[in-house]
Amino acid sequence: MSETRTVRLDNLKRKSGKPKGRSVEPAALLEVQRLLGDASRAPDMLIEHLHKIQDHHGHISSKHITALAAEMKLSQTEVYEVATFYHHFDVVKEGEAPPPPLTVRVCESVACDMAGAHDLIDALKRGLGDKIRIQPVPCVGRCDTAPIAVVGKNPVDHATADAVIKAANAKEIEAPVTNYLPLDKYVAAGGYQLYKNCVEGKRTPEELIAIMENSGLRGLGGAGFPVGRKWRIVSQQPAPRLMAVNIDEGEPGTFKDRYYLERDPHRFLEGMLIAAWAVGIDRIYIYLRDEYAGCRKILSRELAELQDHPPARLPEIQLRRGAGAYICGEESAMIESIEGKRGMPRLRPPFVAQVGLFGRPTLEHNMESVYWVREIVEKGPEWFTAHGRYERKGLRSFSVSGRVKKSGVHLAPAGITMRELINEYCGGMLDGHEFYGYFPGGASGGILPASMGDIPLDFDTLNQYGCFIGSAAIIVFSDHDKAKDLALNAMKFFEDESCGQCTPCRVGTAKAVDLMAQSHWDQALLEELSVTMIDASICGLGQAAPNPLRSVIKYFPDELN
Numbered sequence: 001m002s003e004t005r006t007v008r009l010d011n012l013k014r015k016s017g018k019p020k021g022r023s024v025e026p027a028a029l030l031e032v033q034r035l036l037g038d039a040s041r042a043p044d045m046l047i048e049h050l051h052k053i054q055d056h057h058g059h060i061s062s063k064h065i066t067a068l069a070a071e072m073k074l075s076q077t078e079v080y081e082v083a084t085f086y087h088h089f090d091v092v093k094e095g096e097a098p099p100p101p102l103t104v105r106v107c108e109s110v111a112c113d114m115a116g117a118h119d120l121i122d123a124l125k126r127g128l129g130d131k132i133r134i135q136p137v138p139c140v141g142r143c144d145t146a147p148i149a150v151v152g153k154n155p156v157d158h159a160t161a162d163a164v165i166k167a168a169n170a171k172e173i174e175a176p177v178t179n180y181l182p183l184d185k186y187v188a189a190g191g192y193q194l195y196k197n198c199v200e201g202k203r204t205p206e207e208l209i210a211i212m213e214n215s216g217l218r219g220l221g222g223a224g225f226p227v228g229r230k231w232r233i234v235s236q237q238p239a240p241r242l243m244a245v246n247i248d249e250g251e252p253g254t255f256k257d258r259y260y261l262e263r264d265p266h267r268f269l270e271g272m273l274i275a276a277w278a279v280g281i282d283r284i285y286i287y288l289r290d291e292y293a294g295c296r297k298i299l300s301r302e303l304a305e306l307q308d309h310p311p312a313r314l315p316e317i318q319l320r321r322g323a324g325a326y327i328c329g330e331e332s333a334m335i336e337s338i339e340g341k342r343g344m345p346r347l348r349p350p351f352v353a354q355v356g357l358f359g360r361p362t363l364e365h366n367m368e369s370v371y372w373v374r375e376i377v378e379k380g381p382e383w384f385t386a387h388g389r390y391e392r393k394g395l396r397s398f399s400v401s402g403r404v405k406k407s408g409v410h411l412a413p414a415g416i417t418m419r420e421l422i423n424e425y426c427g428g429m430l431d432g433h434e435f436y437g438y439f440p441g442g443a444s445g446g447i448l449p450a451s452m453g454d455i456p457l458d459f460d461t462l463n464q465y466g467c468f469i470g471s472a473a474i475i476v477f478s479d480h481d482k483a484k485d486l487a488l489n490a491m492k493f494f495e496d497e498s499c500g501q502c503t504p505c506r507v508g509t510a511k512a513v514d515l516m517a518q519s520h521w522d523q524a525l526l527e528e529l530s531v532t533m534i535d536a537s538i539c540g541l542g543q544a545a546p547n548p549l550r551s552v553i554k555y556f557p558d559e560l561n
Helices: 003-012 026-036 043-057 062-072 076-085 110-114 117-128 161-169 183-188 193-199 205-215 227-235 256-261 265-279 293-308 331-338 367-371 373-379 381-385 418-424 483-497 503-516 523-536 540-544 547-555
Strands: 102-107 132-137 149-151 154-156 241-247 281-288 316-321 362-366 395-402 408-413 435-439 473-478
Touching (some): 026 043, 026 062, 043 062, 043 076, 043 316, 102 117, 102 161, 110 395, 110 473, 117 132, 149 161, 154 161, 183 265, 193 265, 193 373, 205 227, 205 265, 205 381, 227 265, 227 362, 241 265, 241 367, 256 408, 265 281, 265 362, 265 367, 265 373, 281 293, 281 331, 293 316, 331 362, 373 381, 408 418, 418 435, 435 483, 473 483, 483 503, 483 540, 503 523, 523 540
Parallel strands (some): 102 132, 395 473
Antiparallel strands (some): 149 154, 435 473
């Protein structure tokens, strides 16, 4: 070996006893240790600990990344990669100025865009100056009261510049807690008796799994996989088995999970516990999106009450906090996040039911999927299947926003049509607005014109039209809007939220935004790009992102002339 080669190798060697990267500052390490307290230093707690630093300091500095890495025995690169992946962590590099103490976040996704979000952003920038940061953000799950601004953690519904400025100046920054049904009142009304009967052996797992199979209930997070079949599949996997509940509803137009949590959290918790008991699970992880600070207060409080006054033996339950990443609505990306990593979807197979959290078989459910468990078991599967229209069965919680008089969560029969939903549940269109079109399944579910407003809304009924119902997020628009503009808004969302793992999605969404922003769409090139994204993207984000633009080309051709 040459002398030059030897010197180069010596220069690459790590000095004995000194880690690569920044040196740990004792003061920063002490701050981190105090913030973490007695909490576990296991790698899966990384995101939880980053939140503690962010909450305390308002940002995450390089010195705190170095200290946290040392305290958790992780590489600085690993901590930095995770901290910079999630939108809600403000990582400040050495020499950079930290962000202002207060941030006002204004949603700019479809429903809020229609309600004047960008005019609101401009007004706030003029009215609040430089001491308060105004940050446009993707959907915060309050589309029914658009436009939305969040002052600190306090959401301002139907936001006006005056109302937001008043809240910011008054330091009204904490998330409010709704008037929900607490544990004692839930128990007084018969709550947890079913779970108690299960634990005491008065019901059998096979009995409950059969009931859920016969109910026809399908996963209500978007994929629609039959709940009972999922229970059976996971129950047949080797123990130990785990459970993960996904409440990261980041799909623009969706807010049903928040709606139910803010009113009846224990109905969800009891359904979750029954599912865990039936499948043989003794550890549960609840993954809640960070935007739902009020729901986090409710769940933290009620989980503590439940553990202090258990109706029966409880499994271990951990509440985990998301950090602003739409991709974590995908089950395997959520699992990566719970494990303290960047939320990037896994290649499959193996499937989550076989190899999920920490390599164990995992029962993954959307919050609403287990919300209905108690009622279905107590009333029988026939109660659920008795609902429905046009040969469809069951109930659907439609999150409706946009140009209707009564936005909100509407519980309606599966198979109801868009026109029926607007007229029977939403009080009709806003005065002066004519029904023009709708997103049947949030930003990713495609767009249909009013002329196709008589199609039954349910799983599988929209597939032949290039759309899907997903989590039943309905955004209604009128003759005051252009489908072309709304599709561009959706594509910008997908560009921002792409995890970047695969090229077709990362590059495809960005290229699509550029092409769709042109006054004249190159339809042939957009179709070629769409096919590539659909065929080659790893997960549903890239595969579904072209749905709105393809819908515009197919159903709204007059807007492109």
